[in-house]
Amino acid sequence: MKFKRFLVLLFVFILALSACAPQPVADPPSDEADSLAQETEAATEEAATEEAADDEAGLPAACEEDEFGCAVIPEGETIKVGMGAPMLGDYSMFGIDISQAVALALQEDDGFEGWSYELVAEDTGGTPEGGAAVANKFVTDPTMVAIAGHIFSGSTDAAIPIYDKAGFPMMSPSATNPDLTQKGSAVFNRLAFTDAAQGEAAANLLFNDFGFTEIAVMHDGGTYGQGLADVVAATFEDLGGEVVAYEAVTPGEADYVAPLSAVDAAEPEAVYFGGYAAEAIVMMNQWSQAGLDDVLFFGCDGTFGVEFTDKTGANGEGAVAASLVPPDSEEKTAFDALYAENFPTEAGELSAFTWSSFDTGNVLIAAIESVAFVENGTLYVPRGALVDAVRNSDFFGLTGSVKCDEIGECNASGPAWYQVVDGAWTPLALASD
Amino acid sequence: MINKLKNLKLTPGLILRILVGLGVLVFLGWRIYQTAFGEGTYGPDTWMRFLIAGLVIGGMYALIAIGYTLVYGILFMINFAHGEVMMLGTFAGYFALEAFAAIPAPAAAGPDLNFLNAYPVIALILTFLAGAGTSALVGLLLERIAYRPLRGAPRLIPLISAIGASIFLQNAAQLLFGPQRRQYMNPDILWRGMGWMIPVGGKEVMLTYTGAFSFVLSILLMVALFILVKRTKLGKSMRAVAENKQAAALMGIDVDSVISKTFIISGILAGAAGVMWGIHNGLFNHYVGFIPGIKAFTAAVLGGIGNIPGAMMGGMLLGLLESMGPALLGLDFQLKDVIAFTILILVLIFRPSGLLGEALTEEKV
């Protein structure tokens, strides 16, 4: 009985808190609304009817001319960068890692003319539906200038048209589906290399450099994994090789002995896997149970990461993967130390996108600072100009050169290949080199 | 039998059932013929691997399925949060093993040894106790907080409460322990990926130590449970409560306490399954209980919910279906759940109360 009451009280308490929590929207300094609810309403309305609010303030000419108007950031507010990411649920490690790295980039910057940067990371659950919901929320925020993300391709796909309409530039560190840049969106850019580019490179490496003629191709049934696997299989057969087995597994399981054994029965020389580390680790640990001992495991950038080597140990020896991870450099060491200092995990432990996420943050900062200006104590960021500035980025970060082409592919250098040697990822050394 | 046939009315449903049944039989026969006498994609060694994988996972499904069946048999409710009970057992086992690995062993046991490797048997027993104990406690609390106040409510109400509890426990575990996957620290003698090599058809098939260990342990636990239910006084009162709560109460059985004990027992089995899951598969996070939970629920229904041998059989059968089904039908392994659920639907169409039937009669439910 008492417990019942307590639960009710707890619930009411939490509800009360949640109802009172302020929303991440700007309230203009002149706004004397007496309740938070009114403030939020006012801010939302302001976003909806931008001109009305801007007329009072007297907009700078650059904003009037801009196709999408300006982001208006009063003094005391932060310059907000949005992110739609899976922050909860099965793939939350991606969202948490990527948002941490971007937040770090924003937090390390000294700000622009007294305005500091802030990351607003919202949960999409990794789904298209969630992606659209978050995008719709972001575009109503007048202090939101750019989007670092989204994180998964499906969620990004659903969000692009919304940002397109509102003129919010995007830079995704991890959405790799080739189709995303093929739709003629002006706002979408990405730092990740596409699955198509990676798949072709992988098939070439397998056929030409390793000299394999019979491989098996597996994937996790997701957009990303299946896309990669299809490209690899098609390219490998075009090159003259044979794909002896093509198998898809159910993601999120802990036992892949059966599908691996089925692949083993076809006696491939190597197994290409398109998917994420979660499944790759399980597979590697069951590699010898399935009789695949002397077969090469060839992964992708989704399987790369410290987690893979940590959790496969000796079983993971010899596995190959692609990565955005830069070769060791001074900047990278400094970043890794900074990351470890700020967060409970090491850089790269939760996902392989830590470094490209950090670069994403910095690219966006550089673009914002190239177009933003201050007038009458208010910071203005012309949205249309920012969209162009992000597309025209010319930046050198941890992952190398960032230079976008006309459709928004900003990773010019392509994948780097790594192999597990003595329990650590080392740049792949080929016999032919 | 013949009378029964005479009384059959040819409803559209029945015609559909017969057609579906015939179609399935023809298809299965053709596939099995093809696999056995056709080109022979898979050698005997591959089938052996399928068998081992299926039995190991089937044993764990069976243990979890018994939890569903026990609770269902007594309360007629689906304990949707049972998978989460198992998940917390997995976490408890993980922390126990981490602790044992951190404790140095006395010098007498050997140089540079931790407690885990110096006394692996004791450490493992304690780990299982920790896992089973935690799960039992969670099960008990779950019943007290989320289900007991709902006794006697329409059956959907406790189901929603269970779904809520499941969401709560999953997210609580994520918030408490973080979202990252963790890996079990097994003692060296029971390290994953090591095993006996069995020669089959000219090749060597590995039977892992962890797999054999899990399978044997799950069989032992099931036997123990069977004895408990059939031979002990508690088992007798559990059966009595399942049969008729009112009559049982009149006979002097404390119904509430029997229900609590049922949750404890199913918690113990789920916890043990959770620790086995960790030891055999290694990786886990807060999400580990959800899929096995659904699968075990399926297994329990497949065997006939409320029926303990049915749950055991259903679990094993589901494990085997998952590992062999796709190969047998020549489909992708991606579709193993489709096969498992299709078999479930087919079984229920022809035997509406599961393979072994319910332990209860229709009137009592």
Place this chain on the structure above:
Amino acid sequence: MKTILKNGLRAGITFGIVFIFLLLIGFINVGSTMIGDILGTNVQDQVPVNNLLITLAILGLFTGITAKSGCGECKWWMALLGGLTAGLVSGILAWLAIWITGTLSVGGAELQTYLPNLDPEDMAFLRFYSTPSAAANTYLIYLSLSSLAGAGLAWLLSFKNWFSRGWDTAKTKVSSWFEDKNVSDVIHNPWATAVILAIVGVALYFLPLTWGSYWNYIMGTVAIYILLGLGLNIIVGYSGQLVLGYVAFFATGAYTFALLTAPTPHGIGLNLWLAVGASVVVSTLTGLLLGLPILNLRGDYLAIVTLGFGEIIRILIKSDLLTDITNGPKGVTNVGQPNWFGEVFNDVNYMHLLMLLVLIGLFIAKRLKDSGTGRAWIAIREDQTVAQATGINTYGSKILALLLGAAFAGLAGALFASRNQFTGPEDFTLMVSINVLCIVIVGGMGSLPGVVIGAFVLKGLPELLRELEDYRLLVFGALLVVMMIVRPEGLWPAASTHFKQPSKKQPSEAAVEVKQ
């Protein structure tokens, strides 16, 4: 005397455990930050330790109130004694937790390896940046004192059952207002009805114009879930069939619409309104296909079979086997959008369309419920054997319910795909079925206003709880349990249901009641 001490002890232990739980999930920190945000006392992301004291005081107040509520009508000193006991017990637990974690943290133990919320920075804040034992003492004192204050306050106000009583009072007031002669005269005057309807219509027309795209999106999702809820309500609420795979029909509707209208992969480009019709028809046929062989299964078997069917549909959609037809895991993009006088539908148009369909759906569901078929369903739900004996074709009625439910889901699916301009297999997970089922149950089985309220609570509330970010789903789960315990008949129970409050009934009676 003894009871009040026992109550105090129990409340203290409960709240002590809650405190430790909140500490370990990092909520004590987050709560303090949120209080700072509300009061505006956070300076440059630095949360003053005073906020921590406020958090503790809130927790303590609740401890005291809970402890007091155990003793009912008791003297002031007993209430205070209970509050103090509870405060001391929870304080001691908090003392232990803070002292142990604090000492470990100061000693350099890497607690966050296992408990990621206990990183040294947060721990220092929780220790008020002082020594563990000093901090622990502060916790003990603060929790005890605020619990004492809470008990005193509760005694002064002596509120009891205020939650459910408040709700019931409000409801009685509203219904008595409706029964009032003058009001009912007005209501039953056809002109007044017309005026009210016109006002509601105008309001519904203008509301989406003011919401902005974000709220239109959320409200659109709520509306789609209302449609889903109405459909499942026919199956579960009216005819009493427990279906856990409702998402299958939603998915077939969405995919039928998407594949018929999207340029890829088939490029059929069917007329949109025909495509909507096709979605409804295909979903209904799916319902028929599933329903014919299995609808004579009993409750829980039906639940797992339909659950399996939902999963089968989802896995098949994304599988390699059907990639050529469904576009696999990539999903279908650029799904067709309707035109409105030459202009492509925007968010406001969608909202209007959805509202119109929800109103039509509500009307249909209402008419169905009042029809002969509807009464047959309810008879089946209450007792199938008796229903059969009275000459109802139970099998046919159940199939009909499933088909109608599936048709609603098909319609909702088509709208969902069209509005999102995208549909993919991951939109159709088991959680969707569970959410819709929760809408029906939380709202009140068989109740139409219940479905609307349930959809707002289940799809709208999580959006509001977004402010709580990481704690959103945790709270949602707890909320479902609390809901079921406090109001198992739903937020707005159907007037004619035979559900009773759970009471200490005889088991056999309960067993009779659960029989479908």
